[in-house]
Amino acid sequence: MVPLSWYVAVACVLFTIGVIGVLACRRTIVILMAIELMLNAGNLLLVALAREFWSAQAQAIVLFVLAVAAAEVAVGLAIIVRMFELKGTLDIDEVNLMKW
Amino acid sequence: MPDFGLLSPIAAMPMAILSVAALVALVGGTLGRRGPAIARISSMVGLALTAAGLASLWADRGSRALLAFTDTLVLDNFGVFASAAFLLGAVFAVLLGDAYLRDHARLAGEYHGLVLLATVGMIAMAMASDLVVAFLGLELLSIPLYILAGLSARDARSNEASLKYLLLGAFGSGFLLFGIALLFGATGTTLLSDMVGDPRLRMALSPANLYFAAGAAMLLVGIGFKAGLVPFHMWVPDVYQGAPTPVSAFMATGPKAAAFVLLFRVFGQAFAGAAEQWTGILWAMAVATMTVANLAALRQTELKRLLAYSSISHAGTILLAVLAAPKDRAGSAQALLFYVVAYALMKAGAFGVVVWLQRQQEGDVSIASLRGLASRQPGMALAMGVLMFSLAGVPPMAGFWAKAWVFSEALQAGFLGLTILAVINSVVAARYYLRVVVAMYMEEAGAADQPTAEPSGCPSAIAAIWLAAALTVLIGLVPGLVFVLGGQAGAMLR
């Protein structure tokens, strides 16, 4: 059996890549993908810990997160489509009407 | 086998009623010309029934908290009281929404339905005894809000607000989920009810357990985002400004309160044993939140942004109640609940005035556009003045008691320096609230500030403003009304 800490390390790396993606990417769609990576990392951590505690309940949480992620993506993409209609771009840095 | 007794359905009753009402509103809203009316009535009836349901759940003073749904939901007066406060926010959203839906009648179903669904999410957060339920409650609160913020689909600002809120909110959710996973790793459970007062938790919640340390930190990121604490606050002004104003009013009341109630449940209650670990960082966050928001508000000229900064600064003050929780849980819960109610009233009323102003003029509402309001519309100016003084914490308005009780809790818990900083901050804050009053009462309207139209009747918005102002004064004069109930709610947490 592969030790827990290895999975934890992978989850942390995936999470970090997601965080970097949110900060470094300018296209809103890719930012949304990076957020999916973060959620995915959280799921991996949960599944790994579920094995450690022999807990099906923790595995079930992943199921809920999948649904939540799907909902967030659907809403996010709807908003992004609207944004494209209004501005003609997907660049997050162009979203700057309100400041100070 | 799980317990499928009567307790679970009873405890879930408020949420169930609201969900049904939301469904009726969503479906009814599509029914052509009658749709908006159906949606509105459905949400009103739903809110009324839920309030009645909550009242029936109110337990006697001596009772203990009950656990339902295999311990994932807790039924206590604290949660019931908080839920009632959320309902208050929803009522104001419904009343103020009328002014908005007049121009966007086709959105009535979605507006009412989503407000109710978000309220279900808040109630789930307030009654959560399980981090998973809390997470899902928070998501159920957030997703409708993302949509509501962007409801004016042709308005680039509204779209921008909703996009920012969604991206940053989902970013925060990522942290929150990872934090919950880590906390599960630290304790082997997601049940807050298991964590409260379990001696074995001392080991799990020790500084040596990195799963706990990192988990608590990331949980705080997620909840702090919703509560608008520095440095997770930067979305607040932009989103409040861009969102349709009734939605801003809604966001400023219930969701913020829900975030604090959850913060209290998690840090004030479940992690109270590890207080020495997190007290320092929450202390710093409280100071930073109050100071940053108040300073940034000083030069603010746009009314909605001003109210946004004010709401951040109030968040910093409410944090004092969470900090005081490990010392005196019942007392600080009482102070927190009182603050949340008073705050919801003041913010709903103040945003209501913005809604009312936006019926008369286009675009942003600057403080300058309030000039001479006292002579044009003395009643409205009086209501706004009352709300501003209350937000500034001037007695005998509700805002004063809210602040005074939170400060006194913090003092009793030994946070002398923090309280002094908070008091200084409230002195600074008086400056910008006063600017609004000065504009209304002491400046003359310039030619450019004249309203472009007569105030078109939006009776329910006006009613909402008056209700908020009147309740602010009433609670200010007789604070015991709310405080005693808050005390009974807090007493159950002992």
Next chain:
Amino acid sequence: MDFLWTKHIWLIPFWPALGALANGVLIPRARKTLDVVSTVAIGSVAMSFLCTVFLTAELASLRIGNPAPVEYFRWIDAGDLRVPFALLFDPLSATMCLMVTGVGLLIHIYSMGYMAHDPDPGRFFTYLNLFMAMMLLLLLADSFLLMFVGWEGVGLCSYLLIGFWHRKESANRAGLKAFLVNRVGDAGFLMAMMLIFVTFGSLRFDEVLSNAAIRQASPTMLFAITALLFVGATGKSAQLPLHVWLPDAMEGPTPVSALIHAATMVTAGVYVVVRCAALYSAEGAASALVAWIGVITALLASLIALAQTDIKRVLAYSTISQLGYMFLACGVGAYVAAILHVVTHAFFKACLFLGAGSAMHGTGGQTDIRKMGGLAKTMPRTTVAFWIACLSIAGIAPLAGFVSKDEILHHVFVSTYAPARTLWTLAIITAFLTAVYMFRLFALTFHGDEQAMKRGAHAHESPSVMTIPLMMLAALAIVGGLALGLPYPPGLHLLNHFMRGWLIIGRHHGAEDTGGLGLALALAAIALAVAVSGAVLAFRFFRGPYRRVELLQRRLGFAYTLLSRKLYIDELYDIVIVGPAVGLSRLAADVTDTRGIDGIVHGAAAIAYRAGEGLRRLQTSHTRVYALAMLVGAVALVLYLARGMLF
């Protein structure tokens, strides 16, 4: 024995509140003529005054200790905090209420004439009545909490009335300044209140101020409470360093200056300290602080008053200075003397302000004393009243101001408090300066040189609705002192007799031994001599051509010195006293106001604005920057919470 009035303390604040309600809301706008609103306002204050008189009469006939508070309803009943809505009518609040309603009544009557041409008398009288109600609530409250409600209420009304003429930019700024400076003081009061609740577990006077409770409190806590309460008092009573708002507050209508910023509201700070005498008596350090702040404020304010040219600003600084005397008295434990001075001060200062208002009324709104003068001929009644009040404040025997000031000076002199002699010396210098600036004011405004006489010829006497209250106040300024506080024999000191319940605690470091009649007479003689010399010198000097003063200030006045012996005396006085005093007062004004405290206040405000602007600039509207901020926060949180493993 069953009393008729005892249970009905509530009537006192009720009438003005009703008046405010009527004038503000109930009377339709079209019918808000001057006659209607002023009748309502004056009537309500008169009712309140009558109630106070009846209650006081009953209180005086009550020969047992201090009366108990009357509880009306459960106000706040929340957990540990139980505060009923209760009012207390004891000798202290009775004295204050009589003063407030009595002087308030006269000023209300006067306002009817003064505001006759104002377009919005309804608003004015509403605010004024609301102020009366709040002030009376403050005085009658039986708990710190209820007192704080009144405390904030009077602050609010004061702010509304300062900015009453809201078309004037300066009035708006002054109102704002008053409100904000007061907020600083209020913050102190609030903190004190919380500490009181934490320490004593109650906010009611009878529970907090009992000796048993105080003995159990730790000295540090007592010091913190008393010092913070005093911060609140300095804000409301315009003591250093929070005095800066009061001179600006003169932007409001003159009756407001007379009522709120001279006679009543500004004495609320003194009232709080006297009310908490039990706490201050138990805490020596805080009392010393009160005494020192009081005497320094008194001295500096009187110096500044010397160089002012605006009639109301002179009076404002004089108010600050007189309030300093009251705090000095509190600081040495002479609480009754402080209250006596509060009362006499209300008489003569109200008279002065109303006289000034009358002069302004007669000259068409002129406030610069260099441009007035010669009003004595055309405004005889105003002049006489003003002259009497001047004599009174300057401390000429046997007027009211002399009696109360002499009592304070006497108490300071015999105080067992170590540097009592230093305090006394500073106070006597202040007394001299008071006489000088008051008679400078009087001479320049009502007499002056020939040119000034011509200017005065155009003025006209005010209507009798204004001069009659003026005369009554002048009469009070003559007899008020002796009637209430006859210094000898001790048994006839009416206020002492009335407030005997307070004397028990009022003798902490005020010595029991008053030094006998000889010392009292000697001290009175010194005070009188100082006052007379100051008054005579100032009057004779400033009655001459005003140019002379200016020349002297430019060091060009030596020629006059050599010409006549008369002038030589004046000159000596100029060089020795006025020259340095003018310079010193300029310096004091500069240091304490423009550059010093105002500088600090404005500097702090500027820094806050800069910081706010900087923070606002961070709000760049770029989502990625916001996300970065969140990440920074997350990293900080994890590092902090995991510090146990890291470091």
Next chain:
Amino acid sequence: MAWPHVTCFGISSALAITAAVMVVTRRNAVHAALWLAVALVSTGVLYLTLSAQFLAVLQVIIYAGAIVVLFLFVVMLLNVNEDQATDRRRWLAVVGLALALVWGAGTALLLLAGPPAGTGLVVRTPGDVALRGTAEELARAVFEHHALAFELVSLILLAAMAGVIALARRTPRGAEEIPGKRGSP
């Protein structure tokens, strides 16, 4: 350690990380979405090694199947897959990268060095039945333990559905606004 397990873990974790890096570095949004699918599927394989078979299946169907398809659909609908603009806020990326790396390295190292899970409330006892992650086990967990959470998820999906309809509803410009009425908040 069983070698097949370790090999499987090594390959799929390496693939997942590589794919994740690709997602955030690709200039072409279609490529990014495809790499996302790879990352999600590899994570699904990791689930298999963690005795979560049912979740692995769901991961592939829902995540890689539905969500990625949604992404692809929108990218192609909008037809802006190439990132043309140069990054004006490079400092942001650099600072973010540095912070995120500090963050990631810190957490990973700390968690590797830290105590294993199991210090908390639930301590595994030898009598416990090993977890297999079948559909039945999951169903029991969901309906017996997480009944409330399940209901909440259904509401979340309802809200999302209603919201997407509200946002995507195409009305002719101005149809929502009644003519003559101004100042929609």
